[in-house]
Amino acid sequence: xxxxxxxxxxxxxxxxxxxxxxxxxxxxxxxxxxxxxxxxxxxxxxxxxxxxxxxxxxxxxxxxxxxxxxxxxxxxxxxxxxxxxxxxxxxxxxxxxxxxxxxxxxxxxxxxxxxxxxxxxxxxxxxxxxxxxxxxxxxxxxxxxxxxxxxxxxxxxxxxxxxxxxxxxxxxxxxxxxxxxxxxxxxxxxxxxxxxxxxxxxxxxxxxxxxxxxxxxxxxxxxxxxxxxxxxxxxxxxxxxxxxxxxxxxxxxxxxxxxxxxxxxxxxxxxxxxxxxxxxxxxxxxxxxxxxxxxxxxxxxxxxxxxxxxxxxxxxxxxxxxxxxxxxxxxxxxxxxxxxxxxxxxxxxxxxxxxxxxxxxxxxxxxxxxxxxxxxxxxxxxxxxxxxxxxxxxxxxxxxxxxxxxxxxxxxxxxxxxxxxxxxxxxxxxxxxxxxxxxxxxxxxxxxxxxxxxxxxxxxxxxxxxxxxxxxxxxxxxxxxxxxxxxxxxxxxxxxxxxxxxxxxxxxx
Numbered sequence: 004x005x006x007x008x009x010x011x012x013x014x015x016x017x018x019x020x021x022x023x024x025x026x027x028x029x030x031x032x033x034x035x036x037x038x039x040x041x042x043x044x045x046x047x048x049x050x051x052x053x054x055x056x057x058x059x060x061x062x063x064x065x066x067x068x069x070x071x072x073x074x075x076x077x078x079x080x081x082x083x084x085x086x087x088x089x090x091x092x093x094x095x096x097x098x099x100x101x102x103x104x105x106x107x108x109x110x111x112x113x114x115x116x117x118x119x120x121x122x123x124x125x126x127x128x129x130x131x132x133x134x135x136x137x138x139x140x141x142x143x144x145x146x147x148x149x150x151x152x153x154x155x156x157x158x159x160x161x162x163x164x165x166x167x168x169x170x171x172x173x174x175x176x177x178x179x180x181x182x183x184x185x186x187x188x189x190x191x192x193x194x195x196x197x198x199x200x201x202x203x204x205x206x207x208x209x210x211x212x213x214x215x216x217x218x219x220x221x222x223x224x225x226x227x228x229x230x231x232x233x234x235x236x237x238x239x240x241x242x243x244x245x246x247x248x249x250x251x252x253x254x255x256x257x258x259x260x261x262x263x264x265x266x267x268x269x270x271x272x273x274x275x276x277x278x279x280x281x282x283x284x285x286x287x288x289x290x291x292x293x294x295x296x297x298x299x300x301x302x303x304x305x306x307x308x309x310x311x312x313x314x315x316x317x318x319x320x321x322x323x324x325x326x327x328x329x330x331x332x333x334x335x336x337x338x339x340x341x342x343x344x345x346x347x348x349x350x351x352x353x354x355x356x357x358x359x360x361x362x363x364x365x366x367x368x369x370x371x372x373x374x375x376x377x378x379x380x381x382x383x384x385x386x387x388x389x390x391x392x393x394x395x396x397x398x399x400x401x402x403x404x405x406x407x408x409x410x411x412x413x414x415x416x417x418x419x420x421x422x423x424x425x426x427x428x429x430x431x432x433x434x435x436x437x438x439x440x441x442x443x444x445x446x447x448x449x450x451x452x453x454x455x456x457x458x459x460x461x462x463x464x465x466x467x468x469x470x471x472x473x474x475x476x477x478x479x480x481x482x483x484x485x486x487x488x489x490x491x492x493x494x495x496x497x498x499x500x501x502x503x504x505x506x507x508x509x510x511x512x
Contacts, residue, residue, distance in 0.1 A: 007061075010036045015104035016064055023100055029054035030213040036062045039187065044208040046201050047189045050337065053213065056097045059083075059157050059187045064102045066155070067130055074128035077149040079110075081131040082180070083157040084173065086164045088113040088135060088284060089291070093313050094159065095133045107131060112148075114138040115284035122147040136164070136172035143179065150179045158204075161190040162197045166328075170200065177204055192330050222340035223320075227350040227360065227371045235323060235351045236264070240271045241378050242321070242349065243301060250294070252312070253303045253321040254335050261303045264323065274300040306331050312338055322350035325359040329366040349374075 007020055007028055020026075028036070031049040038045055039062035049055055063081055074080055083098075085091040095111035102109070110124040112134035118141065125132070125148055132148075142148040156177070158164070164173060188201045188208070201208065230238055242248065255261045258279040268275040276290040294302045295314055304312070306326060317339040326332055332350075339346025350371065352360050364370055 005033055010061075011040050012036075012061060012065060013068065015068065016061055016101060019101050019103050019105075020061075022103075025057070029058075031055055031211070032058045032061070034211045034213060035059065038209050038211070039063065039185075040065060042066075042185055044185060044205040045187045045211060046205060046208045047187070047211045047213075048191070048193055049189075049211075049213045050191055050333065055159065055189050056094055057101070059159075059189065060094070060097050060101050063131075063155055063157075064098070064105055064107060067107065068105050074108075074130060075149070075152065076128050077125050077147060078128045078152045079125075079130065079132035079148075079150075080153065081155045081157070082150065082153045083131065083133040083159060084136055084139075084164070084176065085133060085159050086135065086167050086169060088115060088287065089312060090160060091133050091135055095131075098131045098133070102131075109133070112138050112142060113284070114141075115287075118142065118147075136169045136176060139176060140172055143176075150176070151181065153180050153184060155185050155187070156180060156204075157187045157189070159189050161188055161200065162192045162194060162330075165194070165196050165200070170196075173200070191334065222344065223336050223346045223348045225336065225348045225350070225371045226374045227352050228374050228377065229352050230377065232353045232355075235353075236267050238351065238377070239264075239321065239323065240268065240273065243268075243273055246319075248319045250299050250314070250317050251301050251319045251321060252317060252335075252338050253301060253323050254326075255303060255305060256324045256326065258305055260324065261305055265303050268301060268303075275303055276300045277303045279305040306335070313341070314338070315341070316344075317341070318346060320346065320348045322348065325350060325352060325356045325363070327359065329359070329362045332363045333367065 005028060007017055007025070010028060010033070012020075031047060031053050035045060035047050035058040039059060045059075047055065047058065049058075067080060072080065083091075083094055085094055091111055091113050095109055098107060098109045108129045109131040110121070110129040110133070112121045112125075112132065114135060114137055118138070121138075122142060122145075125142070139148065143150060158173070164170065186205050186208075188205060190197050190201075228238060239253065243251065253264065255264060258281050261277045261279050265275045265277040276293055278287050278290045282290070290300075290302065291312070291314075293300055320336050320339045322332065322335060326335070336346075336348040339348065350360070360371070
């Protein structure tokens with residue numbers, strides 16, 4: 004049985020590993036550590052969650068212990084490039100943990116935060132610098148970082164860097180480094196662009212590929228729901244409330260979709276937090292800190308978190324929307340089932356996403372079981388963004404006014420800009436739509452008396468808005484109208500011996 008001690012690690016590093024609870028090296032660590040200790044350039048390919056960080060961090064700490072030097076101001080001995088802030092922060096934490104007994108000085112540089120503390124940390128020089136390419140170039144251009152004395156270069160998640168468009172920044176950084184250096188290149192996949200980049204940077208590299216004893220796909224129980232897009236929210240709420248999910252990551256394709264889903268879950272009484280590229284670094288760190296707590300919220304993330312989130316005890320991963328790249332699916336479900344533990348991955352697949360599901364199944368070389376236990380979804384109000392239909396009964400709908408005032412009250416719809424027909428006991432009438440300011444415009448025409456106010460009972464009208472046969476009388480010709488004992492023809496009670504003259508012109512209020 005291979006142990007860390009048999010790999011050539013010394014006491015300071017072994018003590019740190021024991022404190023972290025590591026006893027047995029992973030396959031990528033078994034194959035990579037001896038060659039890195041020997042000074043060879045390395046091209047490592049292994050799936051996410053297999054211990055790649057320790058595979059390069061442990062031997063580099065050993066090499067610095069064997070050749071101790073004091074780095075100059077603004078300089079570093081080890082430069083590690085990472086594609087995302089979260090991954091950079093985790094690599095930084097790993098170096099600090101493994102080098103706690105070796106007195107290794109580390110610094111981390113990434114965007115989204117004030118650069119002044121980062122520049123201050125580099126003033127006296129550090130042993131290990133972990134950085135994202137964009138912010139590193141900013142500090143180099145400001146002469147706050149000097150890369151001319153780098154001895155070891157590490158590119159982690161190189162394929163992700165290419166996907167995010169960092170290839171030109173990486174080439175600019177590599178051009179600033181000394182020719183004599185040791186380069187370690189790690190990637191989860193091997194597209195042609197990654198291999199071309201590796202060939203331009205490595206000298207006589209040793210290629211290491213591993214098939215872990217328990218890959219993410221094997222330790223994760225996968226399933227898929229074939230469900231329309233409009234029902235995904237209700238299904239997610241049902242699963243979160245009934246299936247005992249303790250620590251859940253939900254992946255969406257877009258940043259707007261992540262924020263919208265967070266609001267919908269909050270309306271359903273489920274605590275949630277979103278993390279994506281539009282969030283500030285402080286917001287992202289708070290969301291991750293809450294997710295690592297004893298009562299974690301549901302973490303809704305874009306594919307920026309498909310790699311770089313290393314949280315113990317993630318019980319479920321939900322693919323709310325399938326990604327366009329099949330490889331991303333493997334990295335998503337790799338957030339659970341880590342370190343030999345088991346996990347569950349549930350995917351929601353709409354009819355338009357079926358081709359993506361087939362591409363994923365071709366990549367992992369297995370069929371994902373389909374779940375048919377769909378519940379009867381309750382009616383959940385997710386607000387105007389989710390419901391395109393009307394909002395229900397309105398408070399202003401009503402029937403026509405007859406001799407006894409308001410006769411009935413009907414339903415009202417605010418869903419469109421055109422008028423709707425509203426019914427009551429007194430008949431039907433047509434109500435107008437919205438004006439330019441969005442206010443409801445009514446076509447009800449009120450009767451004006453001689454005093455100038457709209458009061459008193461009025462005669463019944465037909466749905467066309469004109470007077471009915473009972474209201475057409477002599478008063479419509481402009482003269483006085485009275486029936487029997489001085490009662491006016493419009494059905495009201497006379498207030499004087501001579502009723503007011505009816506006007507033929509009526510205007511809408």
